Amino acid sequence: MLEILLNIIFLLTFPFLFIGIINKTKAFWAGRKGASVFQPFYDFIKLLKKGEVISTTTSFVFALSPSLMFASVIFAGLLVPVFNHRAILSFEGSFILFAYILALGKFFSLIAAMDTGSSFEGMGASREASFSTLVEPAFFIIMASIIALSGNYTFQSLSLILQNSGSFGYLIIILSVFALFIMMLVEGCRVPVDDPNTHLELTMIHEVMVLDNSGPDLAFILYGSGMKMVILASLIANLIIPTGLSLFYSVIAFVGIIFILAIIIGTLESSFARLRMTHVFEFIFTMSSISLIILSLTMISMNKHGG
């Protein structure tokens, strides 16, 4: 019971902290003092209090999508294991529901972008759609290999890899962390896939899709994208943290890993530039290559141990 409560508090509060830490790290590398770590939360409240400007070209789809996208991200958060490797809602094959609910949110954000009838949003929508075609198969390969290795069909399998695979287990964990990190960069629209600070519409991908949103809708969208990053970060944390820790240590380790991931993303954003558009596709494809390597390692390991 306590775990479920902590889980919900984590899911609702951490997105702001995550984005705040990223911005603070970027400010640190740039030699500035930077905004406070809680600034995204203040922005959220400010946006909630505002009214909206709605474009005349749009229809009911535009009004519905931010709420639907936000609902899909919250629902995906319910499926992901957080503290002590327990999720609020967990059943066999839940990773399929997880991936497809996120895809539902993406579907509606894409149509909302096209709804405005502006070529800026259309450009962002088409790029976002083609990125996701490269990411999903890789995610499924990784999850399916992990499930094959650990024999458990829920998200618990993330923590059970080491039991069945011996020496390859560490290698597979490291590679999966790397691949899921790339997925986090793509879904959260960070450098080197997309620069959240650019003000040139031609170079934006996710930012330009929400160009015409304002007020509570924009608040939901920002909160939702932060939550998406936190959810993917908790998948990574689940891979790293071993089982069998008490609740207290597990919470500390979890929160610590999420902070470290935020700092790493901030450092990456300060050190790299966004890649050229054709090179972005190659970068995302590395995730698929790594997933193929994970698949082959799974096969070798199962050959050795299971036969």
Place this chain on the structure above:
Amino acid sequence: MKYFYTGLFLIFLGGLISIAFSEKLKAKIVSLFSGLGMILVLIPSLNVLFTGNTISKNIYFPEPIGKVNFVIDPLSAFFIPVISVMCFIGTIYAIGYIKPYLNKNKLTSSHFFFLSLLITSMLLVVTVQNALFFLIVWEMMSLSSFFLVIFENEKKEVISAGINYLITMHISILFIIAGFIILTLKSGNLDFALFKQVFELNNSLANMIFILLFIGFGIKAGFVPFHTWLPKAHPAAPSHVSGIMSGVMIKTGIYGILRILSLMSIPSVEISYFVLIISVISALFGVLYAIAQHDLKRLLAYHSVENIGIIGIGIGIGMLGLAYHNNLMTILGFSGGILHILNHSIFKELLFFGAGAVYNKTHTKNIEKLGGLIKTMPYTAAFFLIGSVAITGLPPLNGFISEFLIYFGMLHNFEIKSPVILIISILAIASLAFVGTMALLCFTKAFSVVFLGNPRGKEAESVKEEVSPIMLIPMGILALFTFLIGLFPQYALFLVKNPVYTIISMKETVKALDCHVASLLAMTGKAGLCFIGLFLLIYALRTLLLKNKNVCNYKTWDCGYQAGNNRMQYTASSYASPFLSFLKPFFVKEFDTKKPKELFPKEAHFELHIHDIFEFYLINPVINANKKFLEQFYWIQSGSTQQYILYGLVFLIIALVGTIF
């Protein structure tokens, strides 16, 4: 069984009677009679479906057909409701769709006669168990659908598409005849039930028969590389016919494959891999080409190829489960495949009806000229949106349920500890995921370019009002079905259970695993309901927050550019181009350009045709070689009657001389 025959007769009668009535009433008569027939036909089939018993009756026809066994076993009992209900909904839609053609004084009596003939023959195909009578009814089905396709026969491309369809159907029937000939020779009888022994005897012979019949039924179903008729015939046909063909008729090909599987007790491993690989290729290829299309109905036709591939993946997984004796995998694979048959017919008909409504109002199928239709046709747009979300396989609608079952079946592959199975099933999972995301790209493109934004051409601007309610009601019913199956999937499992048992024939051992699958689906359904509740909550929160705030309407942000027009919006080809750019080798492009020359160019134009790669490299060369060969013999048909009589004289002389030897 009596009910079944009466229902069948009623449907056929409807078509026959409609010839006598005036143009306005024809469609209504046909749909009334098919509705009555549907109710009568549903009574025995639902009974068989839920209890698992089999009804059969023999009728003796004159030789050489002999004794014909009309059997409703659970497999047929699954298809009968699908066929009758979907066709009935199609006839209701036809009432509204046919009105503009009536205003142009087109004669429709033959069209409606063939429509009811098609429904009758499809119902007969799934119940007949005599090889020769099956072929007769199959041919009847192909011929009636051909006449339905060439409804708009004043257009040349419609006729060429129709003839392409007719010839392909006859090639398919050749393969089916070949398979049946071998079976009949080996078993000595025309009855399906006696074919079982042939399959049990000889393994390699069974494989060959299966491949022949698979190719024959696969041409009908639309597996790659036999799919080339689909993207031609479906756009050429009027929308209610495309909906019925795509939603129901191609499933009779799948029915044929399933019927053969129910006769084979355990398929061999190689055959299962063959089915799985062809299905994966069909799914990937279908959705890839769908992304490149700009004709709305051609896009939907390629999506039918993709979904037939998904059904085939489910069947392939089930066959692998049978070959490796893994019970859970078999149930999941076959349930997923068979449930997807029902789901696909629901949302494909919904989408074709939506496309038909758009065509009805705008008279163009080119999506690059449309846009902004959601303001003038909100209901059509909403139903099309529900159909798009369903076909992409997103929760909480029904597409997700069948894809979930298939994924889960592939996950259970891992219990078979073989590295080859591991690699193949994980790659199949990845391909299914890839297909899903490509479908997402394709349908966001289709929906947003057709309905959202601003009108891109005058065809779209000229739409003033929504289509008539008689066309909206069928779409609404189908949309309701998608929600029902998506939110309460454990009941859908009841529909699928008994047909799966006919194929597996190992009832007792697999029954226990049923609860496991049912509880899993119940969880998915509850998750869907929970999600919808969450969404409504957040939307209510948003409305609450905006209550007293300033909400104003303004035009879209255009970066301060004063002279924007609607053609500056993102087009369909630009939406798809980042994705298509890294799959260039799979398309054969034909550019038709006239570049602008000189300082003040007068005209220039650019056209891009994308050819279907299988058609371009496999089928066209064969056709061209055939044509070249036959061109040598053109001199035989000279047109002069005297030459023909000369031929007759020469033949007579040869025959007389021949008798001497």
Place this chain on the structure above:
Amino acid sequence: MVNMLIVLFGLTMLYMAATSRIKAHIKMLSIQGLILFLILFLDEDKTNLINLIFLSIETLLVKTILIPLFLTRILNKNEVFRDNEPHIPNFYSLVIASIMLFAGFMISSLHGQGFENVTALYFGVSISTILISLFLITTRKKILTHVIGYIMMENGIFLLSLSVAKEMPVIVSMGVLLDIFIAVFILGFLINKINTAFDELNICELCNLKDCDCND
């Protein structure tokens, strides 16, 4: 630990396939030398001392430091920094390289039961390295990239020889070293000559050395 290094070796191959900057290629060469040195050290129970010193000199000194230094000098002298647009665009060569890596693993594990001495992982990565470097030689256009690809292939063969558990065949390592020296020296001496004869280092120009008339 050794497994991690081997997979890292495979990942460097993928990076090489995706990029066309020659400086990055040379950096990858030195990283590969370093990885081979570390693998040598962690698996050290296989050899005697003299062998070990010789091999460690070979990997650490020659592969990691000398050859990349030499190549960088040639690079700067001829002011060649980037490869021209290859025959197959970078995205496709990345895809094909990943498929080759995967295929290498599959082949090695499916047939690997017979080989007692070779672990599947070593075998898979070495075979794929050889395949990928041959693929890179076929699709890239500058001579410098060809030589780098050749050296990568020798790295792959070296890795394979490292993996044969019982003995470390010194003859193989010496042969590899000889090959590399010859390649690099010929490259070094000829690059200057080629550069003065033709203006750029594109191999398309070499077609003109044919006796008969070429159409292209």
